[in-house]
Amino acid sequence: MIALKKHLITAKKASLITAAVFVLAVSPITQTSNNQVFADPYDQRINELNSNIDENQKKIADLKSQGDTLANKLESIRLETASLQAKIDANETKNNQLKAQITEAEAKITENKQILANSIRKLYIDGDISSLEILASSKSLSDYVDKQEYRDRVKNKIATLTSQVQELKAQMEKQQVEVENLIRDQVGMRVDLQSKQDELDKLLSDTRGQESAYQRQVQSDNSEVARLKREQAAANAARLAPKNGGISYVPSSGITNGGYPTLWANAPQDSMADSWGMYNRECVSYTAFKVYQSGRYMPYWGGRGNANRWPANARAAGIPVDDNPRVGDVAISMSGYYGHAMYVERVNNDGTIRVSQYNYGVRGEYSEMTVSSAGLYFIHF
Numbered sequence: 001m002i003a004l005k006k007h008l009i010t011a012k013k014a015s016l017i018t019a020a021v022f023v024l025a026v027s028p029i030t031q032t033s034n035n036q037v038f039a040d041p042y043d044q045r046i047n048e049l050n051s052n053i054d055e056n057q058k059k060i061a062d063l064k065s066q067g068d069t070l071a072n073k074l075e076s077i078r079l080e081t082a083s084l085q086a087k088i089d090a091n092e093t094k095n096n097q098l099k100a101q102i103t104e105a106e107a108k109i110t111e112n113k114q115i116l117a118n119s120i121r122k123l124y125i126d127g128d129i130s131s132l133e134i135l136a137s138s139k140s141l142s143d144y145v146d147k148q149e150y151r152d153r154v155k156n157k158i159a160t161l162t163s164q165v166q167e168l169k170a171q172m173e174k175q176q177v178e179v180e181n182l183i184r185d186q187v188g189m190r191v192d193l194q195s196k197q198d199e200l201d202k203l204l205s206d207t208r209g210q211e212s213a214y215q216r217q218v219q220s221d222n223s224e225v226a227r228l229k230r231e232q233a234a235a236n237a238a239r240l241a242p243k244n245g246g247i248s249y250v251p252s253s254g255i256t257n258g259g260y261p262t263l264w265a266n267a268p269q270d271s272m273a274d275s276w277g278m279y280n281r282e283c284v285s286y287t288a289f290k291v292y293q294s295g296r297y298m299p300y301w302g303g304r305g306n307a308n309r310w311p312a313n314a315r316a317a318g319i320p321v322d323d324n325p326r327v328g329d330v331a332i333s334m335s336g337y338y339g340h341a342m343y344v345e346r347v348n349n350d351g352t353i354r355v356s357q358y359n360y361g362v363r364g365e366y367s368e369m370t371v372s373s374a375g376l377y378f379i380h381f
Helices: 042-124 131-137 141-239 262-266 283-293 307-316
Strands: 247-249 330-333 340-347 352-358 366-372 377-379
Touching: 042 141, 283 307, 283 330, 283 340, 283 352, 307 330, 307 340, 307 377
Parallel strands: none
Antiparallel strands: 247 366, 330 340, 330 377, 340 352, 352 366
16 A cells, blocks of 8 residues: 655744743652753653654655655546547547448449449340340441440440449448457557556545545644643643742833843744844743843854753753752753743742743743742753
8 A cells, every 4th residue: 555644743943943832740840869850741742742743744745745646647547548539539430431431332333233234225225135136236237346335335434433432442341440440449448548547546545545544643643732732831830830929920121021132022922033043032032131141151052942952052061050049040940842941030048039031921921930949950151
């Protein structure tokens, strides 16, 4: 049977994407003795589904390509069949014409014979008069010769015309046999083409059916991914609930949004990339700017800028990462599909930290809140 193919995941943002949708774990975060934090269990299922979607999209694309090829072959066969049918129709018309001409020739032969008989009969009253009778009725030998020659000329002329008509008839009968053989061959070719067309029709139907089945599976998997992300977001939001005064949403204005540049703050979310290759009004774009604004070096992490990648990015760049918060650090939650980045504004004595951030509510908005420092990574730029 035919293999099946792909249509890429709708929502993965390309090389510049930085994901800042923040989602935390539904179950308690697993923490090892060296304080390494692992992502929540939703991620594994979401990643499995996304992998299935990718694979099925490839099959969908492959099937679509195969289906298009089959459709082109079918169209070619249909055109060939139509052309062949036109030739069959033309030959059948020719065959009918030949039949009519043969019938006409047969009638002509009969007519010529009748003319001959009538001509002889007109001369001698009886068309079957013998040579002796002609001689006996002639006034002289010369008269006999003239009558005999006339009779022979009429007979020869009629015989010649009849022979010509018979020859023409034989030619037309030969042509008729050739045309009938050609029609028979063409009808056989048409039957073969119809068989191929039926086979390709079934193959195309099967291919399109398999393509549709994979598309339905992709739609189902996408729906399941969306459901899991909603559950994950709800569970994570409940777990990282703001403490001591809750969350403060501040309208983005370029002044009250932590200093985030107006150009990026006022543009629609994800409509442009910042100086570090990250989409605007995402948590990572904001924290990258805050590091830069403080006078420290902020590496270009576009294309690998999801928040949950930042600890590994930082270690690779020689930037310290641990679980001890300091003012000016970037706090990273590893939970969720993308993780979440926050900028540490204040460290409190009760184990909480005051952070500023973007996109906490998944609307590309600026906010501030106090949260527990437990289970977070802190990058010391």
